[in-house]
Amino acid sequence: MTRTATLEIDGKKYEFPIIEGTENEIAIDIKVLRGVTGGVTTIDPGYKNTSSCESAITFLNGEEGVLRYRGYSIEDLAEKANFLEVAYLLIFGELPSKEQLEKFHSDIKEHSQVDEDVKKILDGFPKAAHPMGVLSSLTSALVAFNPSSVNVDSEDEMYNAIVRILGKFPVLTAWAYRKHAGLPLEYGDNSLGYVDNFLKMMFKKPNDAYVSNKVIVNALDKLLILHADHEQNCSTSTVRIVGSSNAGLFVSLSAGINALWGPLHGGANQAVIEMLEAIKEDGGDTKKYMTKAKDKSDPFRLMGFGHRVYKNFDPRAKIIKKSADEVLADLGVDDPILNIAKGLEKEALEDSYFVDRKLYPNVDFYSGIIYRSLGIPTEMFTPMFALGRLPGWIAHWREMRLRKEPIGRPRQIYIGETHRPFKNIENR
Numbered sequence: 247m248t249r250t251a252t253l254e255i256d257g258k259k260y261e262f263p264i265i266e267g268t269e270n271e272i273a274i275d276i277k278v279l280r281g282v283t284g285g286v287t288t289i290d291p292g293y294k295n296t297s298s299c300e301s302a303i304t305f306l307n308g309e310e311g312v313l314r315y316r317g318y319s320i321e322d323l324a325e326k327a328n329f330l331e332v333a334y335l336l337i338f339g340e341l342p343s344k345e346q347l348e349k350f351h352s353d354i355k356e357h358s359q360v361d362e363d364v365k366k367i368l369d370g371f372p373k374a375a376h377p378m379g380v381l382s383s384l385t386s387a388l389v390a391f392n393p394s395s396v397n398v399d400s401e402d403e404m405y406n407a408i409v410r411i412l413g414k415f416p417v418l419t420a421w422a423y424r425k426h427a428g429l430p431l432e433y434g435d436n437s438l439g440y441v442d443n444f445l446k447m448m449f450k451k452p453n454d455a456y457v458s459n460k461v462i463v464n465a466l467d468k469l470l471i472l473h474a475d476h477e478q479n480c481s482t483s484t485v486r487i488v489g490s491s492n493a494g495l496f497v498s499l500s501a502g503i504n505a506l507w508g509p510l511h512g513g514a515n516q517a518v519i520e521m522l523e524a525i526k527e528d529g530g531d532t533k534k535y536m537t538k539a540k541d542k543s544d545p546f547r548l549m550g551f552g553h554r555v556y557k558n559f560d561p562r563a564k565i566i567k568k569s570a571d572e573v574l575a576d577l578g579v580d581d582p583i584l585n586i587a588k589g590l591e592k593e594a595l596e597d598s599y600f601v602d603r604k605l606y607p608n609v610d611f612y613s614g615i616i617y618r619s620l621g622i623p624t625e626m627f628t629p630m631f632a633l634g635r636l637p638g639w640i641a642h643w644r645e646m647r648l649r650k651e652p653i654g655r656p657r658q659i660y661i662g663e664t665h666r667p668f669k670n671i672e673n674r
């Protein structure tokens with residue numbers, strides 16, 4: 247039996263179907279609402295109660311702390327798969343066979359060259375430019391060098407655009423860093439794995455050979471997997487909405503990078519370390535900052551705490567906390583910032599303000615700590631997040647195109663002036 251929901255407006259009743267997902271989530275399907283009611287819409291700032299689409303990519307249950315990509319638990323994937331396998335899974339729906347994975351990697355490697363002229367664009371940026379701005383600009387600029395990536399209708403054309411960006415994006419990310427750090431630009435080595443190759447492009451010194459470090463490669467692989475998708479978050483929704491106008495993949499991703507930059511989203515990992523550093527500079531008094539975070543007249547928030555969806559715990563934070571402990575022990579890192587982080591975490595978990603509002607450390611609280619111990623500079627944390635999120639953004643863009651979703655175009659409730667006579671400039 248089809249379930250329905252009844253809406254009554256001014257005594258008139260309207261029925262709407264209820265749709266159900268494979269995990270028994272239900273939604274009232276209001277696609278025809280405006281038509282049947284003569285113009286009534288719904289309003290939901292921040293979309294806290296709105297499902298923007300049906301999607302088969304990622305399932306998460308914020309109350310129970312569950313996160314699955316294409317049905318596989320994040321715990322299994324983080325432990326047993328590598329980042330490229332997870333990218334394939336997210337984008338194409340199934341874990342790749344050995345042959346499929348090899349072909350995928352080989353196609354990506356074939357397109358890992360970036361046109362030399364892109365370096366001229368990079369050259370125009372000031373050295374102090376934030377790498378996220380550089381990365382989003384260069385990702386857009388890539389369209390000029392790969393025009394065939396724009397009008398992609400067939401699966402083959404989409405595949406070509408996808409392997410191109412997966413090949414070139416790590417190069418751009420590493421270049422954005424090297425420009426910032428004043429290092430000569432570096433190309434990768436196709437004999438290395440995807441993540442190892444990225445690390446080489448980031449860190450190889452001009453006068454030293456690159457030596458892979460398994461602990462670092464594994465930690466980064468895991469971090470990228472944990473960040474690879476998170477259903478309809480701010481940046482992914484941005485990618486889908488930009489892509490819904492049939493703008494190409496690269497510019498849709500560029501828009502996603504900009505959305506990710508904000509401190510309430512991907513910028514939080516940078517904001518966490520900056521907050522910890524500020525607390526250290528101020529004498530390390532964590533209690534003072536706990537009080538500030540709870541004071542409603544103070545705009546300060548405890549960065550790395552709270553999540554729009556997870557109101558129990560963030561399952562990624564659990565995995566990453568363990569990984570952080572392992573990496574720090576393995577690399578023998580002794581960092582005063584970490585003691586402040588541990589202090590804040592303990593106090594927040596015992597404080598009724600945080601407990602009552604279900605504010606737990608999120609993935610960004612720990613990812614910044616790992617990035618720092620791996621020697622990745624603070625302003626590169628959000629670009630690292632972007633590199634991890636790339637397969638998720640691509641998967642959503644591809645799904646949206648294959649499902650032929652309509653252009654994203656919300657409505658509004660206008661609250662401005664009603665019609666009024668024009669005033670000549672002398673009378674204003």
Ligand code: ACO
Nearest residue numbers: 510511512514539547548549550551552553554603608610
């Ligand atoms: N510190 C102090 N108080 C907080 C915090 C925090 N970090 N987060 C939420 N609160 C409080 C709010 O003031 C509010 O209190 P009230 O009910 O007394 O008014 C309550 O908790 C609910 O907060 P909202 O802002 O309504 O929660 P929302 O779901 O809209 O926001 C968000 C979630 C943006 C992540 C928020 O918790 C936050 O700003 N956290 C810090 C930034 C951060 O870590 N962002 C990373 C998110 S993870 C990611 O993007 C990968």
